[in-house]
Amino acid sequence: MIGEFDIAGVFVSPLLLCLLAAFLARILIGRVLEATGIYRAIWHQSLFSISLFFVLVGAVFALLQAVTS
Helix, strand or coil, X not given: CCCCXXXXXXXXXXHHHHHHHHHHHHHHHHHHXXXXXXXXXXXXXXXXXXXXXXXXXXXXXXXXXXXXX
């Protein structure tokens, strides 16, 4: 079980931190995919982006759980 994080006296849910980390990683990966031209080969860019975001949320949460236990 992952408990809350105490940031300056405010308890923050670990899911919120995972969402923030995944959002920043998705922006970075999206820029790399756009710069390399891979996005031109993807049929539905918005669907791909939201799917990538959810995969990253799961990966960050699993990594956080592995590190804290």
